[in-house]
Each structure stands twice: as C-alpha cells, then as structure tokens.
Amino acid sequence: MLIVQKFGGSSVADAERVMRVADIITRTYRQGNEVVVVVSAQGDTTDDLIAKANEINPKASKREMDMLLASGEQISIALLAMAIEKLGCPAISLLGWQAGFRTNSKYSNARIKKVDSERIRAELDKNKIVIVAGFQGLNKYDDITTLGRGGSDTSAVAIAASMHADLCQIYTDVDGVYTADPRKVPNAIKLDEITHDEMLELATLGAQVLNNRSVEMAKKYGIELEVLSSITQKPGTKVKEVTNVEKMLITGVAKDTSIARIEIVGLPDSPGIAFKVFALVAQAHVNVDIILQSVGRDGTKDISFTVPEADGEKTVAALKEYCERLGVKTINCDTDLAKVSIVGAGMETHEGVASKMFEALSDANINIQTISTSEIKISVLIDRKDADRAVASVHSKFFDTDD
Amino acid sequence: MLIVQKFGGSSVADAERVMRVADIITRTYRQGNEVVVVVSAQGDTTDDLIAKANEINPKASKREMDMLLASGEQISIALLAMAIEKLGCPAISLLGWQAGFRTNSKYSNARIKKVDSERIRAELDKNKIVIVAGFQGLNKYDDITTLGRGGSDTSAVAIAASMHADLCQIYTDVDGVYTADPRKVPNAIKLDEITHDEMLELATLGAQVLNNRSVEMAKKYGIELEVLSSITQKPGTKVKEVTNVEKMLITGVAKDTSIARIEIVGLPDSPGIAFKVFALVAQAHVNVDIILQSVGRDGTKDISFTVPEADGEKTVAALKEYCERLGVKTINCDTDLAKVSIVGAGMETHEGVASKMFEALSDANINIQTISTSEIKISVLIDRKDADRAVASVHSKFFDTDD
Numbered sequence: 001m002l003i004v005q006k007f008g009g010s011s012v013a014d015a016e017r018v019m020r021v022a023d024i025i026t027r028t029y030r031q032g033n034e035v036v037v038v039v040s041a042q043g044d045t046t047d048d049l050i051a052k053a054n055e056i057n058p059k060a061s062k063r064e065m066d067m068l069l070a071s072g073e074q075i076s077i078a079l080l081a082m083a084i085e086k087l088g089c090p091a092i093s094l095l096g097w098q099a100g101f102r103t104n105s106k107y108s109n110a111r112i113k114k115v116d117s118e119r120i121r122a123e124l125d126k127n128k129i130v131i132v133a134g135f136q137g138l139n140k141y142d143d144i145t146t147l148g149r150g151g152s153d154t155s156a157v158a159i160a161a162s163m164h165a166d167l168c169q170i171y172t173d174v175d176g177v178y179t180a181d182p183r184k185v186p187n188a189i190k191l192d193e194i195t196h197d198e199m200l201e202l203a204t205l206g207a208q209v210l211n212n213r214s215v216e217m218a219k220k221y222g223i224e225l226e227v228l229s230s231i232t233q234k235p236g237t238k239v240k241e242v243t244n245v246e247k248m249l250i251t252g253v254a255k256d257t258s259i260a261r262i263e264i265v266g267l268p269d270s271p272g273i274a275f276k277v278f279a280l281v282a283q284a285h286v287n288v289d290i291i292l293q294s295v296g297r298d299g300t301k302d303i304s305f306t307v308p309e310a311d312g313e314k315t316v317a318a319l320k321e322y323c324e325r326l327g328v329k330t331i332n333c334d335t336d337l338a339k340v341s342i343v344g345a346g347m348e349t350h351e352g353v354a355s356k357m358f359e360a361l362s363d364a365n366i367n368i369q370t371i372s373t374s375e376i377k378i379s380v381l382i383d384r385k386d387a388d389r390a391v392a393s394v395h396s397k398f399f400d401t402d403d
Numbered sequence: 404m405l406i407v408q409k410f411g412g413s414s415v416a417d418a419e420r421v422m423r424v425a426d427i428i429t430r431t432y433r434q435g436n437e438v439v440v441v442v443s444a445q446g447d448t449t450d451d452l453i454a455k456a457n458e459i460n461p462k463a464s465k466r467e468m469d470m471l472l473a474s475g476e477q478i479s480i481a482l483l484a485m486a487i488e489k490l491g492c493p494a495i496s497l498l499g500w501q502a503g504f505r506t507n508s509k510y511s512n513a514r515i516k517k518v519d520s521e522r523i524r525a526e527l528d529k530n531k532i533v534i535v536a537g538f539q540g541l542n543k544y545d546d547i548t549t550l551g552r553g554g555s556d557t558s559a560v561a562i563a564a565s566m567h568a569d570l571c572q573i574y575t576d577v578d579g580v581y582t583a584d585p586r587k588v589p590n591a592i593k594l595d596e597i598t599h600d601e602m603l604e605l606a607t608l609g610a611q612v613l614n615n616r617s618v619e620m621a622k623k624y625g626i627e628l629e630v631l632s633s634i635t636q637k638p639g640t641k642v643k644e645v646t647n648v649e650k651m652l653i654t655g656v657a658k659d660t661s662i663a664r665i666e667i668v669g670l671p672d673s674p675g676i677a678f679k680v681f682a683l684v685a686q687a688h689v690n691v692d693i694i695l696q697s698v699g700r701d702g703t704k705d706i707s708f709t710v711p712e713a714d715g716e717k718t719v720a721a722l723k724e725y726c727e728r729l730g731v732k733t734i735n736c737d738t739d740l741a742k743v744s745i746v747g748a749g750m751e752t753h754e755g756v757a758s759k760m761f762e763a764l765s766d767a768n769i770n771i772q773t774i775s776t777s778e779i780k781i782s783v784l785i786d787r788k789d790a791d792r793a794v795a796s797v798h799s800k801f802f803d804t805d806d
Contacts, residue, residue: 015458049478053485055418060485067496068481071474075452078471082456082463093470098545119545142501142522 001166002124003028006038006134006156010173011230012076013043021230022083024171025129029089034124036163038134038156039080041072062107066136066146070096073133073152081131092123093131096144100162101137101155103145110137110145112154115162132159150211157214161221168218168225169236170210175229176237177202177209180253180395184388189399191251193238198251199225201343201377215239249353250344253395255387257338259289260312263304264323265330269296273326274303277319284318286311290339290372290379304370306381309335337369338387341379342394354378360397366390404569405527406431409441409537409559413576414633415479416446424633425486427574428532432492437527439566441537441559442483444475465510469539469549473499476536476555484534495526496534499547503565504540504558506548513540513548515557518565535562553614560617564624571621571628572639573613578632579640580605580612583656583798587791592802594654596641601654602628604746604780618642652756653747656798658790660741662692663715666707667726668733672699676729677706680722687721689714693742693775693782707773709784712738740772741790744782745797757781763800769793 005025012018021039029035049068053060077093084091100116123130134152139145147154153170160168177199178188194202196219203212209227218225218239228236267273274293281288286307294302307315312333323331347353354371357378361368366389370381382390408428415421424442432438452471456463480496487494503519526533537555542548550557556573563571580602581591597605599622606615612630621628621642631639670676677696684691689710697705710718715736726734750756757774760781764771769792773784785793 015455018459052418052478052482056421056482057485057489059489061488064481064484064488064494064496067484067498068478071477071481074474074477075455075471078467078474079455079459081467081470082460085464085467086460086462091467093467095470095547144498 002034002036002163004036004038004156004160004163004165004168005171006152006169007040007080007171007230008152008173009040009043009045009076011171012039012080015079017230018076018079018083019086021171022080022087024230024233025080026084026087026089029129035129036120036124036159036165037080037129037131038152038159039073039076039131040134040152041069042076042079045072045075063143066107066144069146070133070136070144073135077131077133084129084131089129090127091129091131093133094119094123095133096136096155097138099130099132099159101158103137103139103147105139105141105143105145107145109148110139112137112147112158115158117159117162120159120163150214153211153214154217157217157221157223157225160223161217165223168223170214170225170227171230172209172227173229173231174209174227175232175234176227177239177252179251179399180391181255185253185392185395187400188395191237192235193240194251195345196239196241197376198343198345199239201341201374202252202254210239249346249350250342250398251346252343253340253391253398254343255338255340255391257384257387258309259306259335259337259339260309260315261304261306261332261334261337261381262312262315262319263302263330263332263334264319264328265302265332266300266328267303267323268326269299269301276322277303280318280322281305281307281315284311284314286315286318290370290381292370306337306339336384337381338384338390339379339381340387340390340394341377342398343377345376347378348375356397357394360394361390363397364389364393366393405437405439405566407439407441407559407563407566407568407571408574409555409572410443410483410574410633411555411576412443412446412448412479414574415442415483418482420633421479421482421486422489424574425483425490427633427636428483429487429490429492432532438532439523439527439562439568440483440532440534441555441562442476442479442534443537443555444472445479445482448475448478466546469510469547472549473536473539473547476538480534480536487532487534492532493530494532494534496536497522497526498536499539499558500541502533502535502562504561506540506542506550508542508544508546508548510548512551513542515540515550515561518561520562520565523562523566553617556614556617557620560620560624560626560628563626564620568626571626573617573628573630574633575612575630576632576634577612577630578635578637579630580642580655582654582802583794584658588656588795588798590803591798594640595638596643597654598748599642599644600779601746601748602642604744604777605655605657613642652749652753653745653801654749655746656743656794656801657746658741658743658794660787660790661712662709662738662740662742663712663718664707664709664735664737664740664784665715665718665722666705666733666735666737667722667731668705668735669703669731670706670726671729672702672704679725680706683721683725684708684710684718687714687717689718689721693773693784695773709740709742739787740784741787741793742782742784743790743793743797744780745801746780748779750781751778759800760797763797764793766800767792767796769796
C-alpha cells in the first residue's frame with residue numbers, strides 16, 4: 001500500500017515526540033508499505049518566527065514572510081529524517097519545491113496548482129521513506145509560497161491525490177472525530193467513519209479537526225482520510241465517500257462562538273437592495289453565513305446575517321455609506337451570539353430530526369433566535385452564554401441511550 | 404558601482420543589529436550603488452540547530468544536516484529584507500539555489516562550481532537590493548548543500564567574481580586586519596591595505612579574520628576585498644593584489660596554539676620511507692604543516708611534523724602499524740607547542756628580517772625549537788606557554804617606533 005501520513009506541529013514539538021513519530025512511520029514502512037510523510041513546523045516555531053518578524057517590521061511583505069515561515073518545516077523534515085535514520089530505515093527529506101509543489105502566487109495563502117510527484121516516486125523506488133515539508137510550495141517565479149492555515153493537511157491530501165495513495169492518515173493530538181467536543185461533552189462518542197460532506201459541515205461549524213480545503217480536495221479526488229492520534233496510536237476516524245456502518249441519524253453536534261450578527265433595520269423594500277448589500281460585503285472579503293430577511297412592511301424590510309466575529313466591524317464599515325444614503329436608521333453588530341448545529345447525512349432520509357433538536361433546546365430552556373437548514377445540517381442561533389448547555393442537551397438527546 | 408556586502412552571524416544576531424545592518428545597506432544603495440548582500444545565520448542559530456540534531460541522532464547523515472542548517476540563513480535573509488523594506492528601500496531575499504549557487508555533492512563541505520547570477524542581475528535591474536543566503540547551494544541532484552566553515556565569505560566572493568563586482572565588503576565584529584591580535588597586543592596597528600597572499604598566510608597562521616577559501620578565490624579572480632566593522636563603520640582593511648602604500652617590512656605577527664607535533668624516531672634511512680609516511684597521513688585526511696627531517700645516522704633518521712592539534716591522535720593511529728613494521732621505537736604526539744609567525748610581502752626584498760625576529764625572541768629569553776620559512780613568512784615553533792610573550796616581543800621589535 002502507498003500510505004501518506006501527516007503529522008502536525010505538536011506531534012513533533014520536541015526530540016522525544018519526533019522519535020515517537022519516527023517509530024510510527026518506521027513500523028508502517030516495515031509492514032511493507034510505501035510511506036510518504038508530510039510534516040508541519042515544530043510546536044511554536046511558526047509563532048516564534050512571526051514574533052521575530054514583527055519586532056523588525058510588522059508590515060513586512062508577504063513574500064518575505066513566506067520565505068521566513070517556510071524555514072520552520074525545513075527544520076522539522078530534516079530532524080524527522082534523522083530520527084528515522086537512527087531507527088535504521090532509509091529516509092530522505094524534501095522541501096515543498098523539491099517534492100514538486102507548484103502553487104499560484106498568492107503569498108501567505110497560496111493554492112496548489114499541481115504536485116509533480118516524480119521526485120517522490122523516484123525516492124520511493126529507492127525504498128526510501130520520503131519526508132515532505134508541508135504548508136509550502138513554489139510559484140512560477142521560483143519563489144517560496146505558503147498555503148495558509150491548515151496548509152499541511154492540504155499538502156498531504158494533494159500528494160495522496162497526485163500519487164493515487166491508498167490511504168491518507170492525518171495524525172493530530174486528538175484520536176478522531178467526535179460527536180461533540182469531548183473536552184466539553186464528557187459522553188461524546190468517537191466516530192469510526194464519517195462522510196466527506198459531514199466532515200466539511202462539522203469543520204465549518206467550529207469543530208476544527210481537519211482543514212476544510214483538505215477535506216474538499218479529498219472529496220474531489222476520492223481520497224480516504226483517517227484522523228488519528230500520534231500518542232494513543234489507536235484506530236481513528238475514517239473520512240470516506242460512503243460510510244459502511246449503519247447510518248447514524250446525526251454524526252455530530254458543533255458550536256461556533258466566534259460569530260457576529262449584522263442587523264440592518266429599515267432598508268427600502270425594493271428589488272436589488274439585498275444584492276447590493278451582499279455585493280458590498282463580498283467586496284470587503286467577508287464570508288456571510290446565516291441570512292434572515294424580514295417580510296417587507298411599510299415599504300421597508302430588515303436584513304440580518306452572520307459573519308466571522310473578527311470581520312464584524314469591517315462589515316459595518318463597508319455598509320455604512322450605502323445604508324445612510326438609503327435612509328437606514330440602524331446597523332447593529334451583535335457579538336453576543338453562538339451558532340449550534342447538528343450534522344448528519346442520515347437526516348436526509350429521516351424525519352423529525354429538527355423537532356428533536358428543538359425539543360432538546362426547549363428542555364434546556366434555551367431560546368432559538370434564528371434557524372437555518374441544509375440537506376445534512378441544522379443550525380440555530382442562540383445566546384452565547386447558553387452555547388455549552390445547548391450542545392450538551394442536544395448531544396444527550398441524540399446520543400444518550402438507555403442500554 | 405556594484406558592491407557585494409557580506410554580514411556575519413553576529414552582525415545580525417538580534418532585531419537591533421539587523422536594523423543597523425539594514426541602515427548600512429540602504430545608505431550604500433542610496434548613494435547610487437547596486438547592492439548585493441550575503442548574510443549568515445543569526446548569532447547562535449547554527450549551533451542551536453546542531454544541538455537539536457544531536458539530541459535526535461548524533462550520527463545523522465550529512466545530507467539531512469545540510470537541509471537542517473540551511474534553514475538558518477533562510478531566516479536571516481527574510482528578516483534582513485523586511486528590515487530594508489521598513490527603511491523604505493525595495494529588497495528581495497534569495498536562497499542559495501535561487502541565487503544560482505551550484506555546488507558539488509560533498510555535503511557539509513561543498514565546493515561552489517558556479518554561480519548562475521541571472522536572477523540576481525534581473526532583481527538588480529528592477530532596482531532591488533538583493534539579499535542572498537550565504538553558506539549554501541544546490542548540487543546536481545537538486546539537493547541543498549552547505550559550504551562548510553566560513554562559507555558565507557566564499558559565497559560573497561563568488562558572487563563578486565561572477566558579477567564582476569567593483570568591491571566586496573566583508574563586515575565582521577573587528578574593524579580590520581591588525582599587525583597582531585589586538586586583544587593580546589595593545590599596540591597592534593590596523594592595516595589599511597594588505598595583499599591577498601599576506602592575508603592568506605595570516606589566515607592559515609591562526610589570525611582568522613577571513614576564510615581562506617574566500618581569499619584564495621578573491622586572489623584568483625582579482626576581487627578587491629574590504630574587511631570592516633558593522634559597528635564602528637570606519638574604513639577597514641583592503642585586501643588587494645598590489646598595495647599602494649609604502650611597503651611595510653612585515654604586515655603581521657600571528658600565533659597558532661592549536662597544533663601538535665608528531666615525532667617519529669628511528670626510521671630506516673632508505674628511499675621512499677618519508678613518502679610512505681606522508682601518504683598515510685594524507686589518507687587520514689590530516690594536513691601537515693612544518694616538516695623537519697634529521698640527517699641520517701647509523702642507518703636511521705627521525706622525522707617530525709606539525710598537524711592540527713585535533714588531528715594528533717588520529718595521525719599517530721594512522722602511522723602506528725607501518726612504523727611498528729619498520730621497527731620504529733617511538734612515535735610521539737607533542738601538544739605543548741605553539742607556532743609564531745611573521746608575514747609580509749616586504750621580506751622578499753629586505754634582508755635581516757629573520758634575524759630581527761630571532762633577536763626579539765632571544766630578548767624575551769624564548770627558545771626556538773624549529774624554524775620554517777617561505778617567501779613571505781617566517782614561522783618558529785616554541786613552547787606554548789611562551790606564545791603570547793613571543794608575539795608581544797616580536798611585534799614590538801617590528802612595529803614600535805621611537806616617533
């Protein structure tokens with residue numbers, strides 16, 4: 001089998017952890033597999049480098065920032081290769097550009113255009129374990145780029161897709177995907193399997209285990225992922241196109257407490273207004289989530305929508321001039337909200353999922369402000385202070401059994 | 404003018420020093436010059452990386468060691484480019500391979516084969532200050548190599564040679580080349596100019612200001628070097644083919660206290676023996692310096708020679724079997740010695756230089772054990788405990804004036 005294994009920064013934070021990771025890799029190799037490893041920068045390396053840069057020039061160009069940050073993975077791949085050599089297996093480390101990562105030129109948030117995997121293949125054919133620097137690539141000017149947040153997950157999936165790997169294992173500090181955050185919900189259940197779509201919904205809902213871009217790419221190329229812990233080394237959660245286990249009604253309960261709701265009160269009730277509002281928001285590079293539009297009354301209507309909390313003020317600023325011109329009385333930015341969601345491919349074919357969720361919230365005496373649904377997701381907006389109680393109550397309603 | 408400026412690790416050890424170096428560079432640029440900068444890894448970065456590697460695998464492959472260490476300059480070039488951006492000048496950092504450094508494949512001590520300077524030229528033509536990572540290159544397998552000790556000096560001279568630069572400035576933490584170590588000899592004099600040959604002799608004699616390979620390359624390609632301080636920013640010492648100032652009799656007094664003398668007593672006095680001895684030493688990759696061979700007597704002769712102190716035991720081991728076979732009674736390794744030398748192109752045309760040196764040693768009541776001379780150098784071996792006194796006395800004899 002050709003297996004891609006990805007290890008995050010905390011998995012290689014110090015010499016001891018590097019040796020533990022090397023042990024996982026060499027055992028996979030000695031079982032007769034071809035192994036390509038993708039690794040992130042060690043522990044706090046990236047943050048330390050950013051601090052160094054800020055001390056010198058907080059407005060440094062992104063090109064130089066990428067040059068700086070890419071050194072982090074260079075250190076971790078070399079150390080990991082040395083650790084594998086010590087365990088008696090042949091290994092070679094490759095930088096992003098050596099491993100064939102070609103990207104566009106959007107420094108600090110580049111997209112992978114292709115992976116020319118000839119070099120990786122050649123090293124595998126020499127029976128080597130190949131250690132690839134995640135998070136980085138090369139643009140058409142022969143300059144170093146980085147892939148942005150969670151980029152190493154994407155690097156791993158891109159290699160798996162390019163080389164038609166049999167499995168792509170993402171090692172993290174959690175041992176799989178849970179039905180809720182296990183630190184908050186003690187009886188959260190680890191899932192054996194989950195579909196790509198469910199994983200995508202859970203990720204966008206604030207249950208970040210895998211980077212979304214990597215799951216999207218895995219879905220597109222039909223790559224099977226496995227999320228597992230580099231510490232416990234037990235089987236994790238498989239992310240695949242079709243899950244084999246008897247379909248669970250829902251696969252998870254997630255919350256997102258870093259949202260803001262923008263409310264525009266008193267817009268003229270005429271065609272094209274909503275379009276213009278969201279065009280302005282898009283121009284400000286803000287992603288809009290749940291939208292609610294009131295029915296027109298007295299020639300005016302209200303629009304509210306949620307955005308990432310960090311973008312709240314920016315969104316208001318982008319709309320201010322236009323709204324004043326239209327005679328809008330109020331634009332609010334409300335950050336006292338949380339979004340709680342349930343996700344599950346099973347709800348497509350089962351009725352009553354929504355009402356079960358609302359019952360759970362009612363049991364907990366929590367007021368629902370807004371509801372939004374998709375094929376495999378139901379989200380509600382509630383008071384932020386109620387978020388943890390809401391997750392616990394909903395989770396209990398769907399997952400606690402009398403067995 | 405096209406000026407290459409090289410800054411060592413201590414010159415860019417922290418944010419403040421990086422800014423100071425950026426100030427030197429931007430002032431040179433604003434005077435209308437094209438500026439290519441070569442920079443080493445910050446302060447202790449290289450040592451820290453080596454420590455990390457040793458913790459994991461003290462016998463790591465040199466290829467992976469080079470991958471690891473090359474990250475050090477990647478950090479410093481990015482930070483320096485950011486500092487220059489902050490001062491309002493356009494800058495771009497280039498890794499060794501991006502700057503066109505092609506080397507052989509001897510990891511950890513690679514030789515530069517050529518510098519394809521098209522990219523550097525293209526960036527200069529865009530009016531950019533170009534910051535190049537010293538110490539590193541790429542071999543024919545597209546793998547990162549490092550140039551070994553003092554490699555950044557060599558990188559700077561190689562760029563200067565490849566681009567026909569008008570001047571190559573080597574910034575260090577001393578403000579030039581002195582007639583003796585100024586920390587030991589208070590009345591040491593800073594030289595305004597020195598020839599490449601004199602600089603080479605001084606470097607090999609333990610007065611390491613410039614890396615020897617870089618001086619050899621500068622001599623070969625006729626590059627004028629200037630050694631100067633990044634702190635005082637006063638004019639330093641120029642290293643050039645012909646010095647203009649009235650020729651000084653000697654340019655410097657140097658000592659080397661890390662030598663060992665190997666003595667082989669009672670070798671058969673027959674042809675080919677000395678050849679075989681030094682062939683064995685060469686096979687052990689040990690450089691031999693001062694050789695003394697006794698006149699044959701009773702069919703035997705003695706040979707003694709000096710080697711770097713660190714190679715003493717290795718040298719004895721390499722000779723042991725051969726010498727025992729020949730019936731040699733004694734092989735000694737004596738580490739209680741120092742070499743004190745005077746260097747100067749002037750001595751070629753002046754008599755009495757040697758006797759003046761010996762007089763100075765005699766004045767100080769220091770016994771000379773061995774003497775070795777070349778066109779521009781006279782070296783003596785003396786007791787190591789006398790080394791500092793010897794340098795002071797010789798320096799005083801040649802440089803103290805009654806003016």
